[in-house]
Amino acid sequence: MNNLDDYEENETFTIHLDDVDVTIPKHCPHRHGWLTHGVINRQKKTIACPLHFSQFSLETGERLSGPSCGDLVIVVHERKDATLAK
Numbered sequence: 557m558n559n560l561d562d563y564e565e566n567e568t569f570t571i572h573l574d575d576v577d578v579t580i581p582k583h584c585p586h587r588h589g590w591l592t593h594g595v596i597n598r599q600k601k602t603i604a605c606p607l608h609f610s611q612f613s614l615e616t617g618e619r620l621s622g623p624s625c626g627d628l629v630i631v632v633h634e635r636k637d638a639t640l641a642k
Contacts, residue, residue: 571614572635573601578614579631586610586625 567582569592580603582592589607596603601614610622617628 571596571603573598573614575635577633577635579633580612580614580617580628584608584610584625585628586623 568579569582571578571580580591582590584591584594584605584607586605587607589605591603591605593606594603595606596614602611602620603614604611605622608623610625611620612618612628613620614630615632617630619625619627
């Protein structure tokens with residue numbers, strides 16, 4: 557059995573929001589719930605973990621509510637095609 561203290565996130569997924577793509581870890585830092593099954597609020601630009609409902613900003617990675625577990629490491633990519641659509 558793996559020790560959670562030795563856990564290292566190395567898998568990510570990408571969420572398409574407006575004119576950016578946000579790459580985030582597949583697992584919540586709290587109890588490693590699957591963020592790929594999380595609830596995305598596109599208006600507020602947040603994602604909530606389905607396990608214990610920790611909520612994170614998709615703009616900064618900051619934990620906004622829920623169990624204390626730290627922030628997400630995110631990467632925001634501006635989409636090239638977004639500037640063409642404007």
